[in-house]
Amino acid sequence: MNRIPFEQVHECLARVLRSLGFSDERAQLSARLLAETTCDGVYSHGVNRFARLVAMVRNGSVDSASKPRAVARFGAMQRWDGQRGPGNLNAHAAMAQAIALSREHGIGCVAMANTNHWMRGGTYGWQAADAGVIGICWTNTMPNVPAWEGAEPAIGNNPLVIAVPRTSGHVVLDMAMSQFSYGALESYRSRGELLPVEGGFDAAGKLTRDPGAIENSQRLLPIGFWKGSGLAVMLDLIAATASLGNATNQIANDPLRETGLSQVFIAIDPRTLGESARLEQVAEEVVSSLHRSRPTTEGVRVRYPGENTLRLREENRRLGLPIEDAVWAEICRM
Amino acid sequence: MNRIPFEQVHECLARVLRSLGFSDERAQLSARLLAETTCDGVYSHGVNRFARLVAMVRNGSVDSASKPRAVARFGAMQRWDGQRGPGNLNAHAAMAQAIALSREHGIGCVAMANTNHWMRGGTYGWQAADAGVIGICWTNTMPNVPAWEGAEPAIGNNPLVIAVPRTSGHVVLDMAMSQFSYGALESYRSRGELLPVEGGFDAAGKLTRDPGAIENSQRLLPIGFWKGSGLAVMLDLIAATASLGNATNQIANDPLRETGLSQVFIAIDPRTLGESARLEQVAEEVVSSLHRSRPTTEGVRVRYPGENTLRLREENRRLGLPIEDAVWAEICRM
Numbered sequence: 001m002n003r004i005p006f007e008q009v010h011e012c013l014a015r016v017l018r019s020l021g022f023s024d025e026r027a028q029l030s031a032r033l034l035a036e037t038t039c040d041g042v043y044s045h046g047v048n049r050f051a052r053l054v055a056m057v058r059n060g061s062v063d064s065a066s067k068p069r070a071v072a073r074f075g076a077m078q079r080w081d082g083q084r085g086p087g088n089l090n091a092h093a094a095m096a097q098a099i100a101l102s103r104e105h106g107i108g109c110v111a112m113a114n115t116n117h118w119m120r121g122g123t124y125g126w127q128a129a130d131a132g133v134i135g136i137c138w139t140n141t142m143p144n145v146p147a148w149e150g151a152e153p154a155i156g157n158n159p160l161v162i163a164v165p166r167t168s169g170h171v172v173l174d175m176a177m178s179q180f181s182y183g184a185l186e187s188y189r190s191r192g193e194l195l196p197v198e199g200g201f202d203a204a205g206k207l208t209r210d211p212g213a214i215e216n217s218q219r220l221l222p223i224g225f226w227k228g229s230g231l232a233v234m235l236d237l238i239a240a241t242a243s244l245g246n247a248t249n250q251i252a253n254d255p256l257r258e259t260g261l262s263q264v265f266i267a268i269d270p271r272t273l274g275e276s277a278r279l280e281q282v283a284e285e286v287v288s289s290l291h292r293s294r295p296t297t298e299g300v301r302v303r304y305p306g307e308n309t310l311r312l313r314e315e316n317r318r319l320g321l322p323i324e325d326a327v328w329a330e331i332c333r334m
Numbered sequence: 335m336n337r338i339p340f341e342q343v344h345e346c347l348a349r350v351l352r353s354l355g356f357s358d359e360r361a362q363l364s365a366r367l368l369a370e371t372t373c374d375g376v377y378s379h380g381v382n383r384f385a386r387l388v389a390m391v392r393n394g395s396v397d398s399a400s401k402p403r404a405v406a407r408f409g410a411m412q413r414w415d416g417q418r419g420p421g422n423l424n425a426h427a428a429m430a431q432a433i434a435l436s437r438e439h440g441i442g443c444v445a446m447a448n449t450n451h452w453m454r455g456g457t458y459g460w461q462a463a464d465a466g467v468i469g470i471c472w473t474n475t476m477p478n479v480p481a482w483e484g485a486e487p488a489i490g491n492n493p494l495v496i497a498v499p500r501t502s503g504h505v506v507l508d509m510a511m512s513q514f515s516y517g518a519l520e521s522y523r524s525r526g527e528l529l530p531v532e533g534g535f536d537a538a539g540k541l542t543r544d545p546g547a548i549e550n551s552q553r554l555l556p557i558g559f560w561k562g563s564g565l566a567v568m569l570d571l572i573a574a575t576a577s578l579g580n581a582t583n584q585i586a587n588d589p590l591r592e593t594g595l596s597q598v599f600i601a602i603d604p605r606t607l608g609e610s611a612r613l614e615q616v617a618e619e620v621v622s623s624l625h626r627s628r629p630t631t632e633g634v635r636v637r638y639p640g641e642n643t644l645r646l647r648e649e650n651r652r653l654g655l656p657i658e659d660a661v662w663a664e665i666c667r668m
Contacts, residue, residue, distance in 0.1 A: 072607035076410045077440025079607045106411025109441045109602060134572055147624055150636045154627035162568040164575060171571055173564045197541075197559055205630060207531075223558025225531055230507045230639040233624065234496040237505055238468055241498060241616045242604045249623035266600075268443060270576045273406035273413045282575045289583035290481055290567065293488035296539060302484045305564040 002328050003320030010035045013050060016334045020057045021064035026089055033088045037120040038321045041312035042174075044183045045120035047323050050331060052256070053086075053119075061259040062086055062116050068093055076105035079243060082115025084259055091118040091137070092127065094265045099131045102267035110265045111238075113245025117141075117258060122174030122306075124265065125163030129170035134268040135163040140236045142251040142258045145178045145220045148229035153218055155232040156248040157181065158239075163306075166283045172306035177232040178220040185211040185220075239264050336662050337654030344369045347384060350668045354391045355398035360423055367422045371454040372655045375646035376508075378517045379454035381657050384665060386590070387420075387453075395593040396420055396450050402427055410439035413577055416449025418593055425452040425471075426461065428599045433465045436601035444599045445572075447579025451475075451592060456508035456640075458599065459497030463504035468602040469497040474570045476585040476592045479512045479554045482563035487552055489566040490582040491515065492573075497640075500617045506640035511566040512554040519545040519554075573598050 013031035018024060034053075037046030056062045066085035070078050078097060082090045094110040101108020118124070118139055128135025141156035157176040164171045180188075180199040188195055189211040198207040200214035200221045207221070214220060222228030240247035245262035252258060270279055286304075293302045316322065347365035352358060368387075371380030390396040400419035404412050412431060416424040428444040435442020452458070452473055462469025475490035491510040498505045514522075514533040522529055523545040532541040534548030534555045541555070548554060556562030574581035579596035586592060604613055620638075627636045650656065 072609075074606040075439035075441075077602070077604075077606060079604075105409035105439055107409075107441055107443045107600070111604070134576070136572075146630075147627055147636045149629055149631065149634055150624075150627045151630045152628045154624060154636065160565075162565070162572070164568065164571045171568065173568045175558075175561045175564065179558055179561075223561045224509075224513055225557075227509045227513075227557045230509065231494075231496070233620065233639060234498065234505065234507045237498045237617060237620050238470075238496070238602070240620065241613045242468070242602060242607075244609055244612050244616065247616060247620045247623070249620070266441070268411070268572070268576060270411075270413070270445070272408040272411060273576075275406075275578060278578050279575045282578065282581060283571060286567065286571050286574065286581045286583070289581065290484075290488060293481055293484045294486045295483055296480075296485045297483065300483055302481045302488065305567060 002323050002325055004323055004328060005320050006035055006039055006317055009038070009047060009321050009323070012331060013047070016054065016331065017064070019334070020054065022086070026086070029092065030086055030089050033092065033123050034119065035321065037123060038323065039313055039316045040122070040309050041316065042120045042122065043322070044181070047321065047331070048327055049119060054334065055256055056116070056259070059256060061257055068112060068115070076101050076108045078110045080110055080112040082112050084114055084116060087116035087118040087261070088123065090115045091124050091263060091265070094263065095124040095127050095135065095137060095267070098265040098267040099128055099133055102133050102269040103272070106272045107266065107268045111242035112263045112265070113243035115261050115263055117261065118263065120174070121159040121161040122172055125161040125172045125174060126170060128267050129163040129165040129172060132165050132269070132271065134165070134270070135161065136266040136268070137161050137264060138235045138239065139261055139263040140239045140248045140251070141261065142253045143248050144182065145222055145232065147233070148222065148226040151219070153253065154249065155229060156236060157220070158232045158235045158248070160235060164283055166287065167280060168284070169310050170306060171283065171287065171304050172309065177222055177228045177235070179223050180220065182215070185215050189215065336657050336659055338657055338662060339654050340369055340373055340651055343372070343381060343655050343657070346665060347381070350388065350665065351398070353668070354388065356420070360420070363426065364420055364423050367426065367457050368453065369655065371457060372657070373647055373650045374456070374643050375650065376454050376456065377656070378515070381655065381665070382661055383453060388668065389590055390450070390593070393590060395591055402446060402449065410435050410442045412444045414444055414446040416446050418448060418450060421450035421452040421595070422457065424449045425458050425597065425599070428597065429458040429461050429469065429471060429601070432599040432601040433462055433467055436467050436603040437606070440606045441600065441602045445576035446597045446599070447577035449595050449597055451595065452597065454508070455493040455495040456506055459495040459506045459508060460504060462601050463497040463499040463506060466499050466603070466605065468499070468604065469495065470600040470602070471495050471598060472569045472573065473595055473597040474573045474580070474582045474585070475595065476587045477582050478516065479556055479566065481567070482556065482560040485553070487587065488583065489556070489563060490570060491554070492566045492569045492582070494569060498617055500621065501614060502618070503644050504640060505617065505621065505638050506643065511556050511562045511569070513557050514554065516549065519549050523549065
């Protein structure tokens with residue numbers, strides 16, 4: 001494991017992206033979002049995912065030069081075509097537009113078709129909260145989870161992100177609709193560990209904590225069984241209908257060809273309704289009520305969503321981003 | 335079990351509500367929403383909950399004559415004070431306003447403080463979908479579920495409703511953030527059955543399917559463990575900050591005094607962006623992809639959220655609403 005300074009990682013990723021046809025400005029932004037993801041401790045969706053992004057530019061799934069464009073506008077609502085551009089740049093632009101709409105109308109929404117994997121969804125939640133507004137966004141994905149009572153992957157794990165701004169640390173939830181991702185299953189398996197809770201069904205249809213058995217059956221468990229399955233369906237339905245883009249079942253079931261995604265970005269600016277100071281008090285009260293709540297394990301405080309992020313961000317900025325030797329060597333050779 | 339004709343139930347509930355100070359028009363609407371809930375098969379939140387509503391009017395938690403009022407407006411966003419009026423009338427009015435805002439701005443939002451239990455949340459999803467728009471709404475509740483790693487109730491089960499219109503049957507999800515409600519635990523226990531999946535922790539902190547053990551520990555499980563706990567926190571945060579109302583931890587932990595709730599109603603009208611015919615095709619495609627999906631049990635089709643509702647609605651309209659003898663006798667005596 002290396003510790004590489006943030007700026008060095010940022011520059012290195014930007015250099016590779018420029019070589020793939022990204023303009024300098026877009027290479028800088030995309031590289032920054034990826035480095036920040038690793039810096040915030042979401043290792044699966046930052047630098048570790050860069051090789052896959054590069055492969056998808058090379059195989060034509062991601063068009064490095066494409067920019068999203070608005071195809072329809074009505075009041076606080078816009079429909080965009082992502083034109084198969086880089087997913088994180090598209091999503092960042094769409095959330096920026098939703099934020100601008102929320103300042104003008106109190107609430108704003110951009111529904112985007114034809115885009116690519118947004119990498120870490122939480123990025124756009126932090127983006128909204130940093131702008132002082134509530135952010136809600138989600139994406140559909142290729143079919144990678146069976147629907148409830150289904151035996152084969154039919155719904156996406158459709159990550160949902162919700163962020164609420166707070167001066168002493170935004171509250172940010174970034175969660176997929178499966179209890180574990182394939183990436184999580186793989187890392188438990190490679191460490192020889194069982195999952196902490198049941199994560200899917202084995203080949204015999206029994207709930208199991210064995211990550212390998214779930215990888216083999218492809219029967220990942222939605223959160224809350226029938227409930228998370230239903231929520232994944234609704235998120236897909238809204239994303240596909242509002243954007244007029246692909247639904248999950250129309251997306252190629254191949255991680256290197258998973259393109260043409262549909263996403264929704266909603267921003268809400270309650271400050272437009274006045275009494276901003278009270279907004280802050282309410283958020284503070286919710287967080288402190290969690291901290292006051294009696295924990296199951298003495299000394300382990302109940303945390304709010306995103307609570308660990310600022311600590312990891314500070315630590316990784318100070319010590320350098322933790323990156324596996326092989327991953328960093330591969331990027332340096334690109 | 336009786337089968338009482340819909341109109342008779344409606345008239346009977348309306349009569350009782352008038353006697354409690356509801357105007358005729360408001361008594362008719364509130365009674366219709368309750369009868370429709372039972373008619374749609376959501377027995378826990380319709381006629382069976384009427385006695386609790388009456389008790390809360392009588393103990394002053396619900397003010398039968400109070401109407402909600404807008405306290406701030408900005409573009410597509412409004413903040414309302416529910417003035418402790420009847421929860422279903424308040425919610426119905428707030429969703430109607432969100433729908434009107436979505437027609438004018440593409441998307442609209444009403445955040446309402448100081449309201450009461452909305453009874454069946456799905457009601458306002460069906461309301462939006464019947465109006466041809468996407469509906470998203472949620473409520474906070476009193477603390478009735480421990481946060482993840484917490485030992486005592488600290489978060490609400492905060493039901494979330496999402497509805498997408500579809501000509502051949504709307505898709506409507508209505509789900510709380512706990513895997514089971516206290517009402518569900520009670521009915522499994524009274525039938526002497528185990529829960530179909532683990533629903534909480536026993537006194538020793540072990541996951542269990544024993545409903546009585548969970549009632550005793552008060553440690554209901556959030557859907558997806560840490561994930562549903564996080565989602566409940568976010569829904570509470572948005573509802574309380576946007577409405578400037580109570581957060582869960584400020585709401586009395588007593589089912590008969592659970593008042594001053596905060597709720598959010600969002601409507602999205604993608605038809606404002608044109609191409610309405612394609613919207614319908616996309617929704618149809620998602621539903622049929624679920625129906626085509628291979629089921630775990632031969633002959634049991636994978637269903638979409640709300641799929642059973644229209645069948646139950648038709649059956650209960652035709653045969654009469656199924657109501658327990660004691661429940662109906664109590665209402666007739668009121």
